[in-house]
Amino acid sequence: MSLATLTRLALAGNRTDAARVALTALSALLATLAGLAALTVLAIEKPPGDAWQQSEQYVNALLREPGLRGGTAFALVMLTIPVLALAGQSARLGAPSRDRRLAALRLAGATPGQVTRVAMLETGLASLAGTVLGLACYLGGREVLHRPDDNGQLALPTDVLPPVPAMAAVVLGLPVLAAAATAVLLRAVATTPLGVVRRAGRTGSPQPWPALLIGLGVLAAAVVEPIQWALRGAALEWLALVAMVGIFGAVMGVIFGAGWIAHLAGRTLHRLARRPAALLAARRLTDDPWASSRTFAALLAALIIAGGAAAFRASFQLRAELEQEQNRLAGFGDDAFHDSFYLNTMDLVDLAVAAAVAIAAAGLLVTLVEGIVSRRRTYAALVATGVPRATIGTSIAWQVLAPVVPAVLIALGVGYAIGRLLTGDLSPGARRPDVPLEQLAVQGAGAIVAVLVVVGLGVLFLRSTTAVEELRAT
Template sequence: MALTAFSALLATLAILAALTVIAIPEIGNRVNDHYVNPLLDEHGLRGGTAFTLVLLCIPILALAGQCARLGAPARDRRLAGFRLAGATPGQATLVAVAETGVAALLGVAAGLGAYFAARPLLDRPDARGLRPLPTDVLPEPWQIAAVAVALPLLAALTAAIMLRRVVVGPLGVVRRARRDRAPRPWPGALIVLGLAGFAGVVPLARSYEARAQEPPFWLVTLLGAGGAIAATIGVILGTGWISYRMGGLLNRLSHRPAALLAARRLTTDPWQGARTFAALLACVIVGAGAAEMRGYFRILRDLEARAAARGGYEPQRNSFYLSSMNLVDVAIVVAVVIAAAGLIVAVGEGIASRRRTYAALVASGVSRGVLARSILLQALVPIVPSVVLALFVGMRLVGPLTGDEVFNYGESAPFVHPWDTIGAYGALAVGAVLVTVTIGLLFLRGSTAVEELRTG
């Protein structure tokens, strides 16, 4: 519940920051000369800044959805107690939904308090009267109210959807409807739809620019943010299909005990990867897109330097683009660390929830080393192709913005993908899974004791 509140706090701050940037008024020549950073002063750059802040909400919201899974065992015991006291199944589910909604509401309240408390502290104009942040403007009151209402409702709705297949009995037995059919590749269609929607932003902006008009912000947000969210959901849900197929492939190609145990788990519960790696994959998508934009800005800087050398003048050396990407990189790394912390808890709780199964395997002669390797394979086999897919989607989302060729100051150069940075994000994600699963294996010895086989 604390992680749910913290996720709501982060989402509130990110959305309010985006709304504050949008609230900056326009002045004559489209340059306000009110702020230190040109990303805030120039009209053409503010939309991208606000959109980037909205995109940062994707890993935050994915983490919020994962938080409901982290506290599932304790929540199930609590709901079973309510059933034992006479509550109906619907009332028990309503309690769980209300708990999530109240936690998100507290997080939103804390985010609003932090936002308004930080404004006077960060309002520090320099000698020229320029502010580092737009602390002199506020979003519309109805926008703030909409954020305060929508986020808790979204959290409660997410909890209700996650509990729709759960039946809580008075003895603490939770029966989940099993999926008899193998996962279908329909998330691929969601990825294609999301990429197509995001790609429509550039042609839309150009069509309005040809008519000397501004595209509606709601339409740009629908295509841009909606497309990015759809593609992200497609990658997360596609992990179920990937897990099932990789489990079947592992079962056919390997005959080692650890690999066979991992293959059986992957085919029996292929959706575990989608539940466990949701926040991490969202971070990888945003990271790949940020790496592409960083490469684009580097080419712009190099073209400016080339034009300056040819013309015999000093380049402006405006590095605010790359400086802004540094902030994005820090936010992504922090999100990966938060997601990794959630993975540790998820792996530990997964081992604890299957402790009788693991204890029975140990009692029948399976070594703990084989179990540890099977758990490690169960995590790594689906995450590697899922990370590759997430990197591809993140790159393709930004592709329409960067183009195949970059023009600046009369110079041009082909766009070169920053494979080193993209590979670093992929290695960071896989490494985070490897480290967190290894730490989670510390719970294995205590969960495979023979005493766990006792039934009463």
């Protein structure tokens, strides 16, 4: 099969396929912008002088101070996590119709390898379109935003450009990675002329082993400060690596643990519920509890970062209060200057977390709509037998909220615990920051409200997907 034929088959499809391609391209665009922004921060050249010499051409201290640029770049890279999760969830949009199209190719004589290459090319071309558009937006935005102020300082590093090989690695590497991920995912299925059959599936109930990952992550954060005191500031790179491994382990533990939470919530609903909607949701949760891990992955990762950010904000707030208290004792009064740089930085972190939650909510909407569309014949059969659509909509809400509420609480708690351990005490015997219950409550409530909005939007598709005519859909 020639490349032109593969390309033509990869671009074929209906409006749902076009929506999947558009969402994949959008995800690649956002990931490209985040990656290029991180490379731009790292590309800032250190001015002549000692190790603490700052780049005075920038307004923001995050760009001026060399020691803060690595953390800024790392935060930008972390923003790609919910974006990539959105890409993975978008790939499932219209999956049944795509599976039928791939099966038709097999019926026409295509080999399994050729069918896999068609799917890979579809994802790769969509991602490539997104990365190229992201590169164009980056270069165009660089020109538009290059506006020095009256002091000649820049708000963004628009005066530097990352190395061309690094930019090419981002623009070309993301499509290759997306295509490779598609090939790996397709290993679990066998595309036959009669349809797509999974070779192996998960059996049995989820186990609470992800709690070990959470415990190891918290333990890794707990040993950072003692090691730092023992080494007296040496080997900071290794300490940063330990902290990153701990955060990653905790994130994976919470995400994988969502399956066990969903299974436990389903069993609890099945035992206690008396209404049809809750019983339907209970059966769905116990039949496929791992769906929660796939659905809420990006949201839970963002909330762990949000919990950690709340701990850092509380520590910086206490630092500012202690500084003001010292100023009063020294006779400078309440209006004396105090360094608010770290608190202002946390405002940017909170904005990034809000953006990550919004992206995660968009991915959740895609997954929810795809689930409703893929089960439209089941829902249409229920409506045909007399089940009200309101009951089905309520069951979908139960199915989403029953596992997400405890998962949100756990994610915020784990994130705060890790952040609190990493900040440590300001000095031996110093006051400890209070638990920011109000901020944590706002973050948790905001996430749950976002989920409720997504559920409401997804349920709007019920009327069109539960028509009796859907029973004759192929």
